[in-house]
Amino acid sequence: MLEVQHLTKVYPDGTVALRDVSFTVPDGEFLVIIGLSGSGKSTLLRCINRLVEPTEGTVLLDGADVTLAQSQELRRIRRKIGMIFQHFNLVKRSSVMANVLAGRLGYVNPLGSLAHRFPPEDRKRAIATLERFGIADQARKRADELSGGQQQRVGIARALMQEPTLMLADEPVASLDPVLAHTILGYLERINRESKITVLCSLHYLDLVQRYATSVIGLREGKIVYRGSSKDIKEMTDQQFKEIYGEEAERVSAGPTIRGDE
Amino acid sequence: MSPKTEQRKERRSLVPPPVALGMSVIVPGMGQILAGEIQRGLLLIGSFASIIGLSVWRFVLLANGVTGALPIYLKSFSRRPELVIILTLLMVALYVWNFLDAWKQAKKKKRGGAGIFVVIIALFFALGWQISQIDVYKAVTKFPEALQPLSRVLWPWKAAITYRTKELTATAPILVGDVGTAPPAPVKQEGKPYLISEPTRGHLSTLDSQNEVVPGTLLHLRGSGFRPDTETQIWWIDPLGNRFRPRQGGKYTSVMTDANGEFTFDLTMPYRLMPPSAVGPQLHKVEAEQSQRVGGPIASEPLRVTIERMIETIIMGMMATLFGIILSIPVSFLAARNLMSGSWITMAIYFITRTIMNIVRSIEPLIWALIAVVWVGLGPFAGIVALTLHSVAALGKLYSEAIEGIDPGPIEAIQATGATKLQTIVHAVVPQMIPPFVSFSIYRWDINVRMSTVIGLVGGGGVGFILVQYIRLLDYRAAGIAVWFIALTVSILDYVSAQIRARFV
Numbered sequence: 052m053l054e055v056q057h058l059t060k061v062y063p064d065g066t067v068a069l070r071d072v073s074f075t076v077p078d079g080e081f082l083v084i085i086g087l088s089g090s091g092k093s094t095l096l097r098c099i100n101r102l103v104e105p106t107e108g109t110v111l112l113d114g115a116d117v118t119l120a121q122s123q124e125l126r127r128i129r130r131k132i133g134m135i136f137q138h139f140n141l142v143k144r145s146s147v148m149a150n151v152l153a154g155r156l157g158y159v160n161p162l163g164s165l166a167h168r169f170p171p172e173d174r175k176r177a178i179a180t181l182e183r184f185g186i187a188d189q190a191r192k193r194a195d196e197l198s199g200g201q202q203q204r205v206g207i208a209r210a211l212m213q214e215p216t217l218m219l220a221d222e223p224v225a226s227l228d229p230v231l232a233h234t235i236l237g238y239l240e241r242i243n244r245e246s247k248i249t250v251l252c253s254l255h256y257l258d259l260v261q262r263y264a265t266s267v268i269g270l271r272e273g274k275i276v277y278r279g280s281s282k283d284i285k286e287m288t289d290q291q292f293k294e295i296y297g298e299e300a301e302r303v304s305a306g307p308t309i310r311g312d313e
Numbered sequence: 314m315s316p317k318t319e320q321r322k323e324r325r326s327l328v329p330p331p332v333a334l335g336m337s338v339i340v341p342g343m344g345q346i347l348a349g350e351i352q353r354g355l356l357l358i359g360s361f362a363s364i365i366g367l368s369v370w371r372f373v374l375l376a377n378g379v380t381g382a383l384p385i386y387l388k389s390f391s392r393r394p395e396l397v398i399i400l401t402l403l404m405v406a407l408y409v410w411n412f413l414d415a416w417k418q419a420k421k422k423k424r425g426g427a428g429i430f431v432v433i434i435a436l437f438f439a440l441g442w443q444i445s446q447i448d449v450y451k452a453v454t455k456f457p458e459a460l461q462p463l464s465r466v467l468w469p470w471k472a473a474i475t476y477r478t479k480e481l482t483a484t485a486p487i488l489v490g491d492v493g494t495a496p497p498a499p500v501k502q503e504g505k506p507y508l509i510s511e512p513t514r515g516h517l518s519t520l521d522s523q524n525e526v527v528p529g530t531l532l533h534l535r536g537s538g539f540r541p542d543t544e545t546q547i548w549w550i551d552p553l554g555n556r557f558r559p560r561q562g563g564k565y566t567s568v569m570t571d572a573n574g575e576f577t578f579d580l581t582m583p584y585r586l587m588p589p590s591a592v593g594p595q596l597h598k599v600e601a602e603q604s605q606r607v608g609g610p611i612a613s614e615p616l617r618v619t620i621e622r623m624i625e626t627i628i629m630g631m632m633a634t635l636f637g638i639i640l641s642i643p644v645s646f647l648a649a650r651n652l653m654s655g656s657w658i659t660m661a662i663y664f665i666t667r668t669i670m671n672i673v674r675s676i677e678p679l680i681w682a683l684i685a686v687v688w689v690g691l692g693p694f695a696g697i698v699a700l701t702l703h704s705v706a707a708l709g710k711l712y713s714e715a716i717e718g719i720d721p722g723p724i725e726a727i728q729a730t731g732a733t734k735l736q737t738i739v740h741a742v743v744p745q746m747i748p749p750f751v752s753f754s755i756y757r758w759d760i761n762v763r764m765s766t767v768i769g770l771v772g773g774g775g776v777g778f779i780l781v782q783y784i785r786l787l788d789y790r791a792a793g794i795a796v797w798f799i800a801l802t803v804s805i806l807d808y809v810s811a812q813i814r815a816r817f818v
Contacts, residue, residue, distance in 0.1 A: 100729055130731030140722035145744045153740050157731025165739050206726075213730055 058108035086270035130157025133210030280302025337415035344415025360758035469793025493594030527584030630762030637704025645712030693774030
């Protein structure tokens with residue numbers, strides 16, 4: 052269970068990104084965060100694993116206080132929180148395998164990892180994870196030789212290597228076309244259902260939100276302006292969606308049914 | 314530019330067109346200034362002043378000592394009529410155009426017009442042609458003079474090989490002067506070459522008061538025991554042991570042996586300046602020498618020296634690159650804006666580092682080598698110092714730009730996995746840095762080897778050092794060998810570095 056209490060973030064230049072945000076995510080949820088660009092979605096996700104240091108407030112993950120954790124404790128918490136990014140954030144010139152193995156950095160012997168040495172079982176696990184996403188044959192390629200959809204799968208594989216209980220996804224499909232968007236979100240949905248990993252995901256498109264979310268929060272200027280269940284959001288019209296979400300919102304044509312493993 | 318254009322529209326001429334014209338007749342450009350076209354007017358005044366200044370300078374030089382304006386002009390005309398005609402016509406055209414332009418500028422309707430500046434540029438080029446002493450006629454007619462050195466430089470391989478030789482010699486003593494007893498003829502030994510002179514005493518050639526040569530005694534030389542049908546050189550050895558080859562009829566003395574290995578040769582005793590202190594009988598020697606090739610061809614000295622110096626050159630480049638890389642890494646961190654933007658102190662360090670780097674980089678390695686030669690003395694080390702200095706500045710800039718170009722995304726992603734700071738650097742920062750670092754370092758090595766071939770010209774060691782020596786000795790073949798090796802090394806290096814970089818980037 053993830054509890055976020057009175058979270059506020061003020062950047063050094065005075066920008067207030069989050070204002071007193073509180074919400075609770077029970078285990079196994081697929082929580083979608085919606086809101087305009089600049090409404091604080093990315094900051095919120097990054098405050099949960101403290102890539103961004105919150106100014107005020109508390110984040111509790113399974114009872115442990117993330118906001119108070121010191122360096123070693125923080126790393127132990129972080130390794131239980133997977134994260135995927137809009138621009139995938141792979142090390143482009145490293146191999147796919149190296150990128151996936153990086154997900155184990157929180158677990159392995161620090162000295163060995165500096166020489167890029169990983170235990171054999173981690174390598175096996177990496178291959179198995181890549182196989183799960185149908186890209187095991189790309190393992191030796193450089194990450195930037197892969198297509199966008201493949202790169203995001205590598206990103207998910209890296210996050211899964213952490214054996215996370217929580218997955219943060221910062222606009223994971225914003226740089227992908229609608230078909231690939233469904234594929235990637237399909238993977239997240241499977242992770243969510245089969246591995247019981249809680250997912251926090253920011254999205255832009257109402258169709259996708261309606262299709263995947265089990266609950267939704269809407270952010271506007273750093274404040275929560277909407278909370279809804281999956282049922283609420285399915286009954287939402289475009290007009291309502293635009294009111295919370297702003298004029299940027301667009302409905303994409305419904306994608307094809309989700310393909311399984313390719 | 315756009316605000317200026319708008320200002321120009323509002324500008325009014327201070328004087329009517331005829332006055333502007335008149336002012337420009339007196340002082341070229343003045344009319345334009347009064348017409349409100351200040352920049353144009355100043356440009357015209359400046360151009361006129363420099364053209365007149367340059368013309369006076371060149372005309373006085375051409376006239377060479379003549380005084381007075383008209384005599385100088387006429388003398389110049391007689392020496393370079395075509396130049397003087399072109400310059401005069403252009404200047405008159407420019408002057409007339411100048412005051413017509415003043416009229417036009419003062420009329421508000423239409424301004425500008427770049428035609429007058431075309432004339433000014435033409436004048437500068439005409440003067441420049443004379444100042445830089447361009448002589449197309451000479452370049453064409455004297456071209457054959459360049460053919461010999463050029464062909465030797467282009468195909469120097471005749472000088473690349475040489476042979477060991479074995480000398481076969483025999484000497485005969487000659488007494489110079491009227492005192493002393495004539496030396497006996499050498500004893501003939503079977504199987505060894507033998508030389509006998511008839512007579513064995515005589516007088517050297519001398520110079521009379523009119524510097525005319527008074528021929529010395531004619532020596533009748535007979536040789537035997539030499540190899541048959543072989544060129545035999547006749548040498549003269551004075552009492553000090555100095556060996557030289559006399560000339561007769563403008564040719565070095567030499568003779569062919571007959572089928573029995575014998576020859577006869579008539580030698581006029583050569584001119585030899587002896588010190589006034591040398592009194593009494595002097596025993597000179599005449600020597601016959603055959604040289605014979607022994608064994609196969611071997612590398613000549615220029616070839617061997619060139620190869621040695623080429624190796625030295627490549628190593629100079631490598632050393633300078635190594636030192637450059639080592640020193641530029643810390644410098645590059647100080648010169649990376651994203652790392653130094655923390656406080657005003659770090660920003661000050663950033664600006665100081667950048668400024669020093671820009672200054673060091675803008676000074677050519679050749680000039681650094683001149684300084685380094687004074688600093689550490691002639692030789693390859695001076696070259697290494699010069700190239701290192703330049704490399705640090707150049708690589709520091711390139712590396713710092715690579716650091717500035719790092720993608721923060723992967724760093725964030727690796728941090729999110731629970732990695733330590735050190736792990737983040739190793740797994741997210743270093744992989745991004747290595748390709749540009751390798752690429753720039755190889756590129757720099759390439760540049761450094763190329764530069765070290767010329768850095769020897771100013772005493773920095775390497776192949777350039779001997780190249781300039783060969784050129785000064787007019788040994789075009791040896792110079793050609795050095796040029797060939799430089800060209801070969803540089804092109805191989807070019808290819809190799811391109812291949813390596815293609816793999817990393």
